[in-house]
Amino acid sequence: MKNPPTIPIQGCAPVAVKANADDRGCLFEIFREEWAGAFKTVQWNACSSRAGVMRGAHVHLDYDEFYTLPMGRVFIALRDIRRASPTFGNSIGFEWSAADGFAIPVPAGIAHAVFFLDDSVLAFGLSGYWKAELDVLGCRWNDLDPSLTWPAESARLSPRDTDSGSFADMLASYETMSAIA
Numbered sequence: 710m711k712n713p714p715t716i717p718i719q720g721c722a723p724v725a726v727k728a729n730a731d732d733r734g735c736l737f738e739i740f741r742e743e744w745a746g747a748f749k750t751v752q753w754n755a756c757s758s759r760a761g762v763m764r765g766a767h768v769h770l771d772y773d774e775f776y777t778l779p780m781g782r783v784f785i786a787l788r789d790i791r792r793a794s795p796t797f798g799n800s801i802g803f804e805w806s807a808a809d810g811f812a813i814p815v816p817a818g819i820a821h822a823v824f825f826l827d828d829s830v831l832a833f834g835l836s837g838y839w840k841a842e843l844d845v846l847g848c849r850w851n852d853l854d855p856s857l858t859w860p861a862e863s864a865r866l867s868p869r870d871t872d873s874g875s876f877a878d879m880l881a882s883y884e885t886m887s888a889i890a
């Protein structure tokens with residue numbers, strides 16, 4: 710594991726993956742439930758993105774994610790919006806490359822956005838099945854935390870992310886939905 714950042718958010722400590730590189734490429738072990746920081750997953754997604762794409766910022770109520778990066782280079786931003794968390798309000802943004810050899814747990818309640826610096830593939834596990842009707846919380850990526858310095862001033866966004874609102878509105882919606890969940 711190279712350059713693991715110190716992530717000041719409870720539950721997001723980087724987890725070393727097992728990279729077996731050779732002259733053909735690399736076979737990664739990207740997940741073992743037995744690894745410290747891993748958890749039971751019921752679904753895995755592989756998300757390929759072109760350079761210049763931003764996905765997020767999103768936050769989930771109903772499942773934790775285990776983010777891995779088998780290929781490419783991204784800038785990932787995280788912010789803790791769990792009011793009861795000892796790291797509530799903490800955020801971080803950092804460059805992450807497949808060659809760094811680590812995964813990042815992203816628990817429910819951690820707002821996150823990923824900017825793709827190179828064409829990349831994210832593979833992430835979910836502790837609960839994705840439900841479209843619940844994957845509705847998010848904010849404008851550049852409103853996630855004004856203290857974050859992003860590697861770009863614009864990005865290619867989905868219609869959903871283009872229409873996202875403020876961080877304050879996302880926090881209010883998250884707390885309302887959490888209270889009734």
Ligand SMILES: Cc1cn([C@H]2C[C@H](O)[C@@H](COP(=O)(O)OP(=O)(O)O[C@H]3O[C@@H](C)C(=O)[C@@H](O)[C@H]3O)O2)c(=O)[nH]c1=O
Pocket residue numbers: 754756764765767821822823839844867
């Ligand atoms: C997440 C997800 C999406 N989809 C569908 C919905 C849609 O038709 C298509 C693309 O979905 P989206 O545009 O929502 O994908 P995207 O904007 O990449 O959303 C993702 O962003 C990253 C940062 C995350 O955290 C993920 O949880 C997810 O929210 O894939 C699934 O079928 N299953 C899934 O598990």
